[in-house]
Amino acid sequence: MEMSSLALGAAATVLGSAYLSARLSLAHDVIFAKIAGTSILNIILAVRAGKLNFFYILERHAQAKSTANKPFILFEGKSWTYAETYEIVLKYGTWLKKHKGVKKGDIVALEYQNSAMFMFLWFGLWSIGAKPAFINYQLQGDALAHCMRESTAKLALVDPLFESGLTVEVRAKVPGMEFVIVSEDLERQVENIEAVRYPDWLRKEDSYVGTAILIYTSGTTGLPKAAIMSWAKLFVGGGLTPVGTGMTANDVFYTCMPLYHSSASCLGACAVLTQGATLAIGRKFSTKTFWKEVRETNSTIIQYVGETCRYLTVAPPEIDPVTGENFDKQHRVRVAMGNGLRPDIWDKFKERFGIETIYEFYAATEGALGLWNVSTNSFSKGAVGRYGLLSRTYVKATSAIVELDDETQMPWRDPKTGFCRRVKDGEPGEFIAKLPADDVTKKFQGYFGNKGATNSKIMRNVFKKGDAWFRSGDVLRWDDEGRIYFSDRIGDTFRWKSENVSTEEVAHALGKHPAVLEANVYGVQLPNHDGRAGCVAISFDTPNVTPELMASLASHARETLPKYAVPLFLRVMKSVGQQTTGTMKHQKHILRQQSVNPKKVDGDALFWLQGSRYEAFGEKEWKQLEGGRVKL
Structure with missing residues (x-):
C-alpha cells in the first residue's frame, strides 16, 4: 500500500512537472539558453584565436578525418566533400588574388543563382580576406546598376544565366566595374590552377561586428540598400539553426531559397557548416522539383520562406504511375524551418507531408534581434516567436x-x-x-x-x-x-511572394513609360491570398486605354522590375492628382481599403495582368477571386 502510494505520488509529480513545464514553456527557456550560449561561446573562441572568418570552419572540417571525405554540398546530382570543397575554394581564392587582383578587404559583387559555384566563389573570396556583396539576380535595369554601384565593388562575378541583364545601359551606370562571366572555359582554367592557402594575416578581422557580407534589402522606401551582415550575426545564425532544429553532423539540410538572402546563406549554409552537416542546394523553388530533390538527397531538414509551404500544400500530389502510391510522405524530413508560414496553412502542411516540427523564426538581415518558435503542436501555430x-x-x-x-x-x-x-x-x-x-x-x-x-x-x-x-x-x-x-x-512597402516590394521603386520604373503621367503604387489585400498584391492608381496622357497601351505597359514593367514587383492590378484614374491630399502627398489609405473591388472604386476602370498585357477586371473576375478560383 505504501509502495503504491509512493508510485502514485511520483507519477503525479512527473505529470505535474510536465504540465508546469509545458504551461510555462520551460523547454523554450532551454532552447534560448543554448542558442545564446552557443553563439557567445563561438564568438569568444573565434576572437581569441583570431579566426572570425568562417573559412576556418570549412578548413577544420576539410582536414578532420571524421569529416574530410563527408559530403558538404549536394547539387543537381553531384556531390562535393568537405576536402573537395576546400580545395576548389582555395583555387578560386588563388585565381581571384593572382589573376583579378582582389586584395584583403575588397568587396566583390556576386550575382549568381543557387549552385555549388555560388558557394565556391563566396568562400573563395573569404579565403583571401575579401567580402562578397550578394546581388539579387532578379534585378534589372536601374535597380541592378544601383546595387552594383552602391557595393563600391570594382569586380562583379556573374552567372552566365544572367549575362543578358548586363546591358550597355547597366554597364554604363557602373563605371570602373569589371564584369566577369564565370563560363565553363573559366571554370576549366581555375581547375588547373595550383591552390594556394594564404597566410592567416590576410583574413585577420579587427572586430566581430566587422563586415562579412553585404546583403541587399528593399527596406521601407526607395531602391534596395546594402545591409551589413557582420561576423557576429553569422555566429548567431550558426547557433540559432542547429539548436532549434536539433541539427547534427548526420543531417542533410535542403534549401532552394535564394542564397543571396540571409535566410538561405546565413541561417542555412553557414549553420550547416558549423555542424559539419550536409547542405543540399536546389537551384530555385518549384513545386515540381522540391520534394523530388528532398527525396534524392535524403534531406532531414527543409527550409521555406513566405508562401513556399502554401504552394507545396495546394500543388497536386505526386503519384507513382505504376503502383498509384502517393509520394507526399515518402521522405526523411523531420523539421521544416523558415519564416512566413501562415496559420491557415500551418496544420495542413504538417499533416499532408507528415512534418513533425515547424521552426518558424522572425529576423531581418540588418535587424538587432531575432525571434523564433519551435512548434510540435497547435499551441503556437502561426507564432513567429515563443518564449518561456x-x-x-x-x-x-x-x-x-x-x-x-x-x-x-x-x-x-x-x-x-x-x-x-x-x-x-x-x-x-x-x-x-x-x-x-x-x-x-x-x-x-x-x-x-x-x-x-x-x-x-x-x-x-x-x-x-x-x-x-x-x-x-x-x-x-x-x-x-x-x-x-x-x-x-509599416508604411508603403508591402510583401508579395516573400519579397518586400518598394512602392517608390515601382512608381519610378512605371513613370518612365512615355504614356504614364502619374503612378501611385500600393499593396492591396485580396480574398484567399496572403500578403498584398501590387496595385497602381495610374494616369495616362490619353483617355483611350487601348489593348496596345496595356500590352506596352506590361512589357515595360516586366523589363524594368523584378518579377515579384510587377503590379498585378491597375486602377485608371480620371485625372492627375486625384489621389493626393491637401499637402500634395499621395494618399494610399483609402485606396488600400477599396482594394480592387469594382463596387468600391468610384467607377474607375480596373485592369489585371493576364499573360502579356493588362486586361479589364470587373465583377465577374472579382467573384472568381472571392471564390478562391484564381491563383496569382
Whole structure:
C-alpha cells in the first residue's frame, strides 16, 4: 500500500512537472539558453584565436578525418566533400588574388543563382580576406546598376544565366566595374590552377561586428540598400539553426531559397557548416522539383520562406504511375524551418507531408534581434516567436512593442514626456530592439555607405533620455502566454511572394513609360491570398486605354522590375492628382481599403495582368477571386 502510494505520488509529480513545464514553456527557456550560449561561446573562441572568418570552419572540417571525405554540398546530382570543397575554394581564392587582383578587404559583387559555384566563389573570396556583396539576380535595369554601384565593388562575378541583364545601359551606370562571366572555359582554367592557402594575416578581422557580407534589402522606401551582415550575426545564425532544429553532423539540410538572402546563406549554409552537416542546394523553388530533390538527397531538414509551404500544400500530389502510391510522405524530413508560414496553412502542411516540427523564426538581415518558435503542436501555430518564463523576461527587457501613431505611422510619443508607450499584451504595435546607447554598432551595423538610411532605423529617447532602439518597421503583437505574432509591415512597402516590394521603386520604373503621367503604387489585400498584391492608381496622357497601351505597359514593367514587383492590378484614374491630399502627398489609405473591388472604386476602370498585357477586371473576375478560383 505504501509502495503504491509512493508510485502514485511520483507519477503525479512527473505529470505535474510536465504540465508546469509545458504551461510555462520551460523547454523554450532551454532552447534560448543554448542558442545564446552557443553563439557567445563561438564568438569568444573565434576572437581569441583570431579566426572570425568562417573559412576556418570549412578548413577544420576539410582536414578532420571524421569529416574530410563527408559530403558538404549536394547539387543537381553531384556531390562535393568537405576536402573537395576546400580545395576548389582555395583555387578560386588563388585565381581571384593572382589573376583579378582582389586584395584583403575588397568587396566583390556576386550575382549568381543557387549552385555549388555560388558557394565556391563566396568562400573563395573569404579565403583571401575579401567580402562578397550578394546581388539579387532578379534585378534589372536601374535597380541592378544601383546595387552594383552602391557595393563600391570594382569586380562583379556573374552567372552566365544572367549575362543578358548586363546591358550597355547597366554597364554604363557602373563605371570602373569589371564584369566577369564565370563560363565553363573559366571554370576549366581555375581547375588547373595550383591552390594556394594564404597566410592567416590576410583574413585577420579587427572586430566581430566587422563586415562579412553585404546583403541587399528593399527596406521601407526607395531602391534596395546594402545591409551589413557582420561576423557576429553569422555566429548567431550558426547557433540559432542547429539548436532549434536539433541539427547534427548526420543531417542533410535542403534549401532552394535564394542564397543571396540571409535566410538561405546565413541561417542555412553557414549553420550547416558549423555542424559539419550536409547542405543540399536546389537551384530555385518549384513545386515540381522540391520534394523530388528532398527525396534524392535524403534531406532531414527543409527550409521555406513566405508562401513556399502554401504552394507545396495546394500543388497536386505526386503519384507513382505504376503502383498509384502517393509520394507526399515518402521522405526523411523531420523539421521544416523558415519564416512566413501562415496559420491557415500551418496544420495542413504538417499533416499532408507528415512534418513533425515547424521552426518558424522572425529576423531581418540588418535587424538587432531575432525571434523564433519551435512548434510540435497547435499551441503556437502561426507564432513567429515563443518564449518561456525566464527567456521572456530577457526578451521583454531587450525589446518592446510600442504604440503607433495612425497618422504618421511612427511610434506614438507622449505630448508631455516625449516618450513612447508599450502596448498591452495582445495589442499590435511596432517591434523595436534595444541598442547600446554609447555605441549602437555593437548590435546594429546598419547599411553600407548609407548613413541616412542607417540613422532612420535608430530611435533615441524612447523610454528614457539618451536610450537607443532599433526600428523594425514591422507590426507585431505579444500575447500573455509568451507567443509573438506578425501583423504587418509599416508604411508603403508591402510583401508579395516573400519579397518586400518598394512602392517608390515601382512608381519610378512605371513613370518612365512615355504614356504614364502619374503612378501611385500600393499593396492591396485580396480574398484567399496572403500578403498584398501590387496595385497602381495610374494616369495616362490619353483617355483611350487601348489593348496596345496595356500590352506596352506590361512589357515595360516586366523589363524594368523584378518579377515579384510587377503590379498585378491597375486602377485608371480620371485625372492627375486625384489621389493626393491637401499637402500634395499621395494618399494610399483609402485606396488600400477599396482594394480592387469594382463596387468600391468610384467607377474607375480596373485592369489585371493576364499573360502579356493588362486586361479589364470587373465583377465577374472579382467573384472568381472571392471564390478562391484564381491563383496569382
